[in-house]
Amino acid sequence: MHKILFRRLIQILLVIWSVGTLTFILTRQLSGDMAYRIAASRYGYDQADSAAAEAVRAELD
Incomplete structure (x- = not known):
């Protein structure tokens, strides 16, 4: 019983790490401006502009 639980625990940790x-x-490989993506997710793609991206950049710095 303990052997099965230990094996499952190792599997869970491996899945979480993977x-x-x-x-x-994958997020590091995305191209483009991350501040613009964050602004688009906050305000919607229609409302995201360079001013919104600059506001996000100011927050991140």
Whole structure:
């Protein structure tokens, strides 16, 4: 019983680490301006402009 639980725990940790690593790599590979993407997600793609992106850049700095 303990052997099965230990194996499952190792599997869960491996999956969590793999998903986190894959997510990190994929978000780093995205091209474009990240401040504009954040502004677009906050205000919508129709309302996102350079002023909104600058406001996000100011927040991030």
